[in-house]
Amino acid sequence: MQKESFNVFCPECNMLVEAKVITDATGKFQSDALNPDDEVDAMYNAEHYTVCLCRRCNHPFLIKESLQGVPAEFETVTDTVVLYPTESKIAIEYLPNSIHSAYIQALRSYKVSLFDPCVLMCRKCLEGLCKILNVSGSNLNKRLEKLKEEKHIDDRLLKWGHQIRLIGNEAAHDIDTPISKKDAQDILEFTEAILIYVFSLTQRYEALMKRRQTTSK
Ligand SMILES: [Zn+2]
Secondary structure, eight states: OOOSEEEEEETTTTEEEEEEEEEEEEEEEEEOOSSGGGGGGSOEEEEEEEEEEETTTOOEEEEEEEEEEETTTEEEEEEEEEEESOSOSSOOOSOOHHHHHHHHHHHHHHHTTOHHHHHHHHHHHHHHHHHHTTOOOSSHHHHHHHHHHTTSSOHHHHHHHHHHHHHHHHHHHOSSSOOOHHHHHHHHHHHHHHHIIIIIHHHHHHHHHHHHHHHHO
8 A cells, every 4th residue: 555645734824735655654544353373254443654745845744654455355545644744733622513513614714825714714613602502692693692601612612713703704795805825824713723622622621620620539
């Protein structure tokens, strides 16, 4: 499974690029076989690491592929993750499925320079967030205010939320003024911050507290 290149998003070029493989290596390998003789017929999981350079600007990438297969039968890539450069400093995790899907669409739109759809999907992330948290109100404006009232977000996040809502509205209704790249990037990053605050960090904090409680017993 020697690859010569990967298609990745280059933050320098701000576009999808072809990155040329410079070197690669296999990392962790785990076979389901109970003894070495059975390994050839047993399912295995492995990790493969590749270093690449952007063909346009030479920006480096470290890519991890998760592999699954049976020796001499098949091997498939089950997951591909860009380990460097990371897209976000704090991992955006524990997102409910519906919000995750909207967020991924926002991210993908940005990466192919579709800034209006990017902002629309960011707004949809907020709509999803209100729904998941059972926040009621006749429109997004009121639902965002309710989010703050119910202490899911604070004043600052509420302000960011309103900008996402307003710029999202512009993208939906103002046909003459396209959303700029800079505005789309800001809206995407403010959306990420709200999702990280409400879902990722909240869950991690709860897990931390649980861990502390069990270790202190
Ligand atoms: Zn590049």
